[in-house]
Amino acid sequence: MSGLVISQLNISHGAIRAVNDLSFTVQPGQLAAVIGSNGAGKTTLLRTLSGLKSAHSGSVEWNGESILRKKPEDLVRSGIVHVSDGKSVIPELTVKENLALGGIWRKDKKDVALATEEAIDLFPRLGERLQQSADTLSGGERQMLAIGRALIARPKLLLLDEPSLGLAPLVIDQIFQAIKSLRDRHNLTVVLVEQNAMGALRIADIGIIINLGKLVASGPAHELIDNPSLRAAYLGY
Amino acid sequence: MGRLLNTILIGVSGGSIYSLMALALVLVWRSTRVVNFAQAGQAILSTYIGYVVITHTDNYWIAFPVALVAGALAGALIDILMVRTLMKRAHSGPVAGIAPVIATLGLLGLIRAVVGMIWGGDLRQFKLPVSNHGFTFGHNTIPFAPINLLIVVTTVVVMLIFSLIFQRTNLGLSLRASAYQPEIARLAGIRVDLTRTIGWAFAGAAGAVAGMLVTPTNYLSPNSLDLLLVSGFVAAVIGGLESLVGAAVGGLILGISLALVLEYVSSSLAFPVAFVVLIAVLLFKPSGLIGAKRTRHA
Numbered sequence: 001m002s003g004l005v006i007s008q009l010n011i012s013h014g015a016i017r018a019v020n021d022l023s024f025t026v027q028p029g030q031l032a033a034v035i036g037s038n039g040a041g042k043t044t045l046l047r048t049l050s051g052l053k054s055a056h057s058g059s060v061e062w063n064g065e066s067i068l069r070k071k072p073e074d075l076v077r078s079g080i081v082h083v084s085d086g087k088s089v090i091p092e093l094t095v096k097e098n099l100a101l102g103g104i105w106r107k108d109k110k111d112v113a114l115a116t117e118e119a120i121d122l123f124p125r126l127g128e129r130l131q132q133s134a135d136t137l138s139g140g141e142r143q144m145l146a147i148g149r150a151l152i153a154r155p156k157l158l159l160l161d162e163p164s165l166g167l168a169p170l171v172i173d174q175i176f177q178a179i180k181s182l183r184d185r186h187n188l189t190v191v192l193v194e195q196n197a198m199g200a201l202r203i204a205d206i207g208i209i210i211n212l213g214k215l216v217a218s219g220p221a222h223e224l225i226d227n228p229s230l231r232a233a234y235l236g237y
Numbered sequence: 238m239g240r241l242l243n244t245i246l247i248g249v250s251g252g253s254i255y256s257l258m259a260l261a262l263v264l265v266w267r268s269t270r271v272v273n274f275a276q277a278g279q280a281i282l283s284t285y286i287g288y289v290v291i292t293h294t295d296n297y298w299i300a301f302p303v304a305l306v307a308g309a310l311a312g313a314l315i316d317i318l319m320v321r322t323l324m325k326r327a328h329s330g331p332v333a334g335i336a337p338v339i340a341t342l343g344l345l346g347l348i349r350a351v352v353g354m355i356w357g358g359d360l361r362q363f364k365l366p367v368s369n370h371g372f373t374f375g376h377n378t379i380p381f382a383p384i385n386l387l388i389v390v391t392t393v394v395v396m397l398i399f400s401l402i403f404q405r406t407n408l409g410l411s412l413r414a415s416a417y418q419p420e421i422a423r424l425a426g427i428r429v430d431l432t433r434t435i436g437w438a439f440a441g442a443a444g445a446v447a448g449m450l451v452t453p454t455n456y457l458s459p460n461s462l463d464l465l466l467v468s469g470f471v472a473a474v475i476g477g478l479e480s481l482v483g484a485a486v487g488g489l490i491l492g493i494s495l496a497l498v499l500e501y502v503s504s505s506l507a508f509p510v511a512f513v514v515l516i517a518v519l520l521f522k523p524s525g526l527i528g529a530k531r532t533r534h535a
């Protein structure tokens with residue numbers, strides 16, 4: 001089966017079961033919002049999808065192939081790119097070097113140059129700051145840089161961990177719109193982890209709501225938005 | 238005036254070697270966060286290998302690259318066989334920080350013992366690759382000799398090559414990214430384990446160059462480079478432990494101060510001065526004179 005298929009996934013941190021019997025599917029080209037409050041297990045899930053953390057049991061397939069037990073550096077090469085939480089840039093490097101990291105393993109240098117141009121077109125503020133060290137960037141700019149770097153790897157499955165965290169509403173809008181337009185233009189499959197439920201569900205095709213590691217609800221994003229009981233309990237608006 | 242200038246020149250020559258040793262320590266520190274005491278052992282082993290080549294070929298210039306490659310290989314092997322495993326086994330708890338350091342200390346003892354078993358403890362001497370008679374200007378002969386020039390030039394070349402690699406190549410970018418943020422580096426597709434091993438290999442090569450440069454004006458024995466390890470540490474700490482420039486500047490500061498004290502105060506002070514400089518830097522500027530930039534916390 002194509003797309004991302006997660007079945008009966010269990011992930012532990014020592015004695016803590018952070019993800020508990022979780023199953024859901026994301027079709028190719030879909031944008032899936034994974035919603036949950038603090039400690040729901042969202043980061044743990046993404047870290048397992050990108051190979052940083054091993055699972056306890058269950059299976060994860062991407063386009064029919066099991067991706068558990070693979071290393072992050074190999075998964076990147078097969079198109080699974082993770083933008084980790086906390087604005088994952090390297091502050092000691094310049095903006096340009098951070099972007100270059102995204103394509104460092106790729107052989108097709110022409111396309112790396114093209115992808116870099118596209119990333120700068122998407123986030124023009126990066127283009128104005130190429131020679132600056134990344135630690136001079138604002139939080140929003142860092143998030144743009146982290147996403148820009150991921151794009152240069154030409155991802156097929158993009159994993160985003162709370163890109164809106166700590167950003168002003170206007171910047172959040174900008175980032176979410178960028179994510180949506182990427183999905184539309186490149187037929188990217190996206191797993192967007194968010195606490196900002198409303199913002200994420202508005203651009204998503206499907207939503208997956210988890211709490212304490214367990215699936216609470218999943219379905220088309222607009223249905224979740226309109227569901228009154230979910231609203232009160234999990235979506236927080 | 239001439240005396241001061243001559244002293245500084247000699248200091249630059251000595252400091253160059255400290256810089257190379259500091260560079261070796263900084264490369265390992267940056268790539269794996271390990272203070273590598275075994276570096277003195279790696280350097281002595283490489284230099285003995287150079288010595289064997291010299292006794293067979295009578296040619297320093299063949300021995301030099303052989304020692305350099307041997308140093309690089311030894312560095313890579315130590316990382317692959319020991320440090321990597323150690324970091325995986327002892328990754329948390331109170332031993333995590335100290336275990337690799339203690340292991341390198343053990344390795345230093347081991348390498349020295351093995352070198353002693355193979356080549357014995359007697360002091361050996363290299364044939365000089367170039368003269369150690371000072372340059373002559375008219376009637377004046379200065380202490381700075383062709384051998385010192387060789388030391389300084391080689392060091393400058395090594396430093397330039399390393400900074401080109403670090404600043405201008407993808408390998409350098411991988412090395413820096415893996416040193417600063419290994420997890421982000423992995424997510425960007427960099428093979429961090431391999432990159433670290435390359436860092437160890439570079440460090441081993443730099444240490445071998447230091448050993449091959451210092452030994453012609455000295456003698457060779459299983460622990461003849463121990464003092465150089467201390468000076469290298471001092472230089473690395475003065476330079477802030479993180480940067481190539483720091484290692485270079487730290488070595489020069491130490492080399493020149495030592496030369497000045499030897500010349501103007503007393504030659505018996507050489508050893509304490511290194512420690513006085515070290516403690517002074519730690520007291521007044523613990524991050525080193527060329528410390529890493531503070532990052533903005535957004």
Ligand SMILES: Nc1ncnc2c1ncn2[C@@H]1O[C@H](COP(=O)(O)OP(=O)(O)OP(=O)(O)O)[C@@H](O)[C@H]1O
Pocket residue numbers: 013014016017018036037038039040041042043044045195
């Ligand atoms: N390295 C770790 N060691 C032990 N427990 C951990 C570790 N990382 C996460 N946990 C625990 O696992 C659970 C899920 O954490 P996780 O970080 O995945 O949540 P999250 O949904 O990303 O939360 P947030 O929105 O706050 O980022 C929490 O109970 C957390 O305390």
Ligand SMILES: [Mg+2]
Pocket residue numbers: 042043044085162
């Ligand atoms: Mg999280």
